[in-house]
Amino acid sequence: MQLRDFGKPVLLISLFAFSGAAASADVYTVRPGDNLTTIARRLGIPLQTLARKNPGLTTLQPGQKIQIPEGDSPSPRSASPSVKSRSNEKKRQADLRSRKLKAQLAQWVRYKKHLAREKALEDRNKKRIASANRKKRQLAEWKAYKKRLRLKQQLAEWKAYKKALAKKKLAVKEHERSAERKRTAALKRRQLRQWQAYLAKRQKMLAKARRERERREERSEKIVLKRGQYRRSLNELARAARETGNGGSESGGGRGLVRTALAYRGARYVFGASGNGAFDCSGFTRHVYRRVAGVSLPHSSREQYNYGRKVSRSDLKPGDLVFFHTDRPGISHVGIYMGDGKFVHAANPRRGVTTDSLNGGFYGSRLVGARRIRE
Numbered sequence: 001m002q003l004r005d006f007g008k009p010v011l012l013i014s015l016f017a018f019s020g021a022a023a024s025a026d027v028y029t030v031r032p033g034d035n036l037t038t039i040a041r042r043l044g045i046p047l048q049t050l051a052r053k054n055p056g057l058t059t060l061q062p063g064q065k066i067q068i069p070e071g072d073s074p075s076p077r078s079a080s081p082s083v084k085s086r087s088n089e090k091k092r093q094a095d096l097r098s099r100k101l102k103a104q105l106a107q108w109v110r111y112k113k114h115l116a117r118e119k120a121l122e123d124r125n126k127k128r129i130a131s132a133n134r135k136k137r138q139l140a141e142w143k144a145y146k147k148r149l150r151l152k153q154q155l156a157e158w159k160a161y162k163k164a165l166a167k168k169k170l171a172v173k174e175h176e177r178s179a180e181r182k183r184t185a186a187l188k189r190r191q192l193r194q195w196q197a198y199l200a201k202r203q204k205m206l207a208k209a210r211r212e213r214e215r216r217e218e219r220s221e222k223i224v225l226k227r228g229q230y231r232r233s234l235n236e237l238a239r240a241a242r243e244t245g246n247g248g249s250e251s252g253g254g255r256g257l258v259r260t261a262l263a264y265r266g267a268r269y270v271f272g273a274s275g276n277g278a279f280d281c282s283g284f285t286r287h288v289y290r291r292v293a294g295v296s297l298p299h300s301s302r303e304q305y306n307y308g309r310k311v312s313r314s315d316l317k318p319g320d321l322v323f324f325h326t327d328r329p330g331i332s333h334v335g336i337y338m339g340d341g342k343f344v345h346a347a348n349p350r351r352g353v354t355t356d357s358l359n360g361g362f363y364g365s366r367l368v369g370a371r372r373i374r375e
Contacts, residue, residue: 026067026068026100027065027066027067027068028043028065028066028067028068028100029063029064029065029107030060030061030062030063030064030065030066031062032062034060034062035060036050036051036057036060039066042099043068043096043099043100044092044095044096044099045068045069045096049069050066050068050069052069053066053067053068053069054066054067068096206272206299209272210274210299213273213274213275213276254317254318254319254320254374255318255319256292256319257288257289257292257293257318257319257336258318258319258336258338258339258344260288260291260292261284261288261336261338261344261353262338262344262355264279264284264288264353265344265353265354265355266352266353266354267279267284267346267352267353268349268352269346269347269348269349269350269351269352269353270349271349272299274286274287274299275287279346279353280346281301281333281334281335281345281346281347282297282298282299282300282301282304282334283299283346284336284345284346284353285297285304285321285334285335285336285345286298286299286304288336289373293373293374295373295374297373301323301331301332301333301334302330302331302332304321304323304334304371305323305331305334305368305369305371307371307373308321308371308372308373308374309371309372310369310370310371310372311370311371311372312370313358313367313370316337316370317337317339317372318337318338318339319336319337319372319373319374320336320337320370320371320372320373321334321335321336321337321370321371321372321373322334322335322336322337322343322358322367322369322370323367323368323369323370323371324363324366324367324368325366325368326366331368333345333366335356335363337358337370338355341357341358341359342355342356342357342358343355343356343358343363
């Protein structure tokens with residue numbers, strides 16, 4: 001219960017308490033910090049008299065009512081007071097009533113101030129609530145505006161992000177294509193280096209194999225022919241070649257080359273071989289020219305094409321080298337021209353050393369050119 005609920009009736013009763021002369025006692029309202037001693041000192045009455053008026057009172061609470069004796073003498077010995085003592089008692093009581101009236105008036109003033117504070121607090125609360133509501137509305141409007149603005153910004157950012165993402169994807173694809181081209185180029189270069197290294201190693205191996213075969217051929221005494229079913233010593237072949245080709249004439253040297261080449265018909269075809277009963281195409285021509293004419297040709301049809309003098313098809317003579325392209329563009333096969341449009345060569349593993357015609361057929365349409373090694 002607030003002070004305004006009971007303070008006004010108590011104050012009115014206190015204001016009119018002094019008008020009843022027949023009243024036997026007054027009432028005092030305890031304030032914060034009061035005790036019997038301070039109350040007795042404030043009201044100017046003995047402590048014993050106040051304690052006797054309020055027996056059993058040990059503790060005081062703010063707002064508590066206590067009885068104030070009126071008309072009692074301070075002590076039992078003043079039962080027959082003199083005129084002076086009665087005058088003093090009256091003054092004391094008048095002073096006491098004046099102090100009570102002042103206290104009640106101060107209480108009323110405090111009450112009015114309290115009411116004013118309450119009203120001011122209520123007005124402030126109303127203003128605060130109105131201000132809070134206004135701020136809430138403004139905040140809600142601001143949030144809505146910020147949300148719309150944020151949505152616009154997010155939409156613009158999303159469009160910019162999509163555009164940047166598209167550019168990035170294009171850049172990534174271009175980078176990947178460039179990287180793939182670089183990887184492909186690097187792979188091709190690596191494969192080319194590997195192939196070149198392989199070719200160099202193969203050339204070395206072939207050169208070593210050729211040297212080894214040459215040494216074996218020089219040590220060999222006989223050449224075994226598979227299809228001829230006979231054997232002839234290398235010395236006899238060399239002697240026959242020298243007899244037929246001696247003198248260095250154009251016709252005789254060519255015929256000797258042809259007869260020596262025909263002597264090897266039926267020999268086996270072995271890739272990379274150059275004697276000892278087995279040949280490939282360039283190994284066959286190299287072996288015949290070295291044995292008969294003493295000319296050392298390279299073991300390659302492409303390189304043999306660079307030797308001697310170029311002759312046309314109509315000027316071909318026995319002993320000339322004829323070159324073909326068989327399985328790939330460029331020079332890939334070689335043979336020895338016999339005359340009458342025929343030539344002898346190491347054809348393939350199935351046929352071995354044999355003869356074929358230049359007039360039509362497989363080799364007639366694949367003739368590339370001819371070279372004359374001996375004049």
